[in-house]
Amino acid sequence: MYSITLIPGDGIGPEVTHSAKRVIEATGLKISWDIVNAGADVYKDRGVLVPDEVFESLEKNRIALKGPITTPVGCGFRSINVLLRKKYDLFSNIRPVKKIPGIETPFKDVDLVIFRENTEDLYSGIERSTSEDSAEAVKVITRKASLRIAKKAFEYAEKNNRKKVTAVHKANIMKLTDGLFLDCAREISKTYPDIEYEEVIIDNMCMQLVMNPSRFQVIVTTNLYGDILSDLCAGLVGGLGIVPGANIGEDMAIFEAVHGSAPDIAGKNIANPTALILSGAMMLNYIGETEKADAIADAVSKTISEGKYITMDLGGSSSTSDMTDAIIEKILESKQINTVLV
Numbered sequence: 001m002y003s004i005t006l007i008p009g010d011g012i013g014p015e016v017t018h019s020a021k022r023v024i025e026a027t028g029l030k031i032s033w034d035i036v037n038a039g040a041d042v043y044k045d046r047g048v049l050v051p052d053e054v055f056e057s058l059e060k061n062r063i064a065l066k067g068p069i070t071t072p073v074g075c076g077f078r079s080i081n082v083l084l085r086k087k088y089d090l091f092s093n094i095r096p097v098k099k100i101p102g103i104e105t106p107f108k109d110v111d112l113v114i115f116r117e118n119t120e121d122l123y124s125g126i127e128r129s130t131s132e133d134s135a136e137a138v139k140v141i142t143r144k145a146s147l148r149i150a151k152k153a154f155e156y157a158e159k160n161n162r163k164k165v166t167a168v169h170k171a172n173i174m175k176l177t178d179g180l181f182l183d184c185a186r187e188i189s190k191t192y193p194d195i196e197y198e199e200v201i202i203d204n205m206c207m208q209l210v211m212n213p214s215r216f217q218v219i220v221t222t223n224l225y226g227d228i229l230s231d232l233c234a235g236l237v238g239g240l241g242i243v244p245g246a247n248i249g250e251d252m253a254i255f256e257a258v259h260g261s262a263p264d265i266a267g268k269n270i271a272n273p274t275a276l277i278l279s280g281a282m283m284l285n286y287i288g289e290t291e292k293a294d295a296i297a298d299a300v301s302k303t304i305s306e307g308k309y310i311t312m313d314l315g316g317s318s319s320t321s322d323m324t325d326a327i328i329e330k331i332l333e334s335k336q337i338n339t340v341l342v
Contacts, residue, residue: 001030002287005057005064010039011261012271013067019273019324020065020280023299026328027292029284034061038080039069039261050080058088063287064254065280068261081247082125084254085118090247091145092152093118093223095230095258096282102305103238103314109214110236113162115153116226117181118247120145123223141177141222146184152248153220154192164196165189168205168221168229181222206232230258241272241313242304244279246286255283269319272311274300277327299330 006021008014021033034057038050058064069080084090093116099107126138150167157165167185171178182199189197200208202225209216209229213236221229234243240259247254257275265271277300284293303309309326310316318326 001032002063003032003034003061004283005054005061006033006035007054007064007066007069008035008037009067009069009261010041011068011070011263011266013039013069013261015266015269015271015320016257016273016276017065017067019320020276022324023273023277023296023327023331024280024284024292026331027284027289027295029289029292050083055087058084058252058254062252063283065276065283066254066256067276068257068259070261070263081256082123085247088249088252088254089119090249090252090254091117091119091148092246092248093226094152094156094246094248094282095226095233095243097230097233097237097243099237100242100301100304102307102310103242105236105238107213107236110233112213112216112233113156113218114226114230114233115149115156115218115220116230117145117149117221117223119223121223123227139174139177141180143180143184146181146222147188150185150188150220153218154188154195157195157218158192162195162217164198164216165192165218165220166205166216167197167199168202168219168225169199170202170225172201178222185220202229205229209233209236234258239313240275241311242274242278244275244282246279246282248286253283253286255279255286269321270312271320272313273320273324274304274314277324295331295334296327298334299327302330303327 008017036054036057038054043049095114097110097112099110120140122137122139124140129135153165169178169182171182209232234240243258245256245258257279259275281293281296303326309318309323311318311323
């Protein structure tokens with residue numbers, strides 16, 4: 001039995017984490033869920049954003065599934081996501097973006113993975129006011145962080161038979177910071193001679209992605225660019241509601257959807273659970289349960305392609321719970337088929 005931390009979050013977080021939990025359990029995997037919470041709702045009740053039991057649970061289990069948490073814009077506390085990534089050195093943010101049959105977009109063959117450095121860049125949070133009319137932020141790029149995210153991208157490409165890695169940068173302007181990142185990507189690329197390596201400037205990358213996204217396979221980049229490109233790429237395949245994500249360090253991993261907490265639809269049972277369910281599948285792959293992870297991904301794809309039980313953002317009218325039920329039914333059907341075949 002696996003012991004896994006579950007952080008429901010706020011907004012639609014509790015709804016989609018409940019869906020993901022049900023789907024994972026439908027595979028037959030035995031999990032002891034350690035349920036703790038953090039965020040705005042916890043702060044209202046207890047006066048603390050991240051209670052000690054969250055840190056204790058993460059440090060005990062070393063793996064978590066986390067729902068979205070609201071981050072105030074322009075004021076209030078900094079992102080809890082950023083806090084956890086930095087505290088536990090979860091340096092590799094991995095976001096697969098793949099077209100699912102049944103979701104209509106102008107693109108047919110999108111299948112790429114973004115590797116975003118997760119601990120530094122402008123997200124280091126080093127800011128100051130220099131006067132009433134100006135403020136400064138420090139962009140931090142280090143050799144250590146750049147080398148290890150590049151290595152993760154190339155390792156993934158080699159393991160998953162991807163033929164090309166694209167490094168995204170703005171070194172033509174930020175010659176020291178992005179220049180250092182590029183130097184590190186080039187250094188790692190030399191140790192993988194069978195994988196094609198290319199470099200694309202961030203503004204050109206945005207244009208290329210909306211013109212011909214199928215030419216890209218693995219993208220590696222810095223924190224801010226990776227954040228922006230993740231949302232752009234989600235738009236290529238139908239939106240944030242279907243893109244999963246992982247934050248992985250040397251000995252800890254937190255899996256979460258790319259989308260936010262969507263407080264405007266919270267509690268209405270209409271949120272799309274796909275992204276967090278697929279994040280759960282990524283989690284199962286991480287712990288070596290690849291067969292069950294594949295069963296989840298296949299059930300999600302079949303449910304969406306059939307179009308009968310899908311949420312409003314995907315063009316349907318089903319509730320969160322109805323779509324979850326349909327995905328679970330597909331998993332149970334596949335288990336019966338496998339039993340007959342055996």
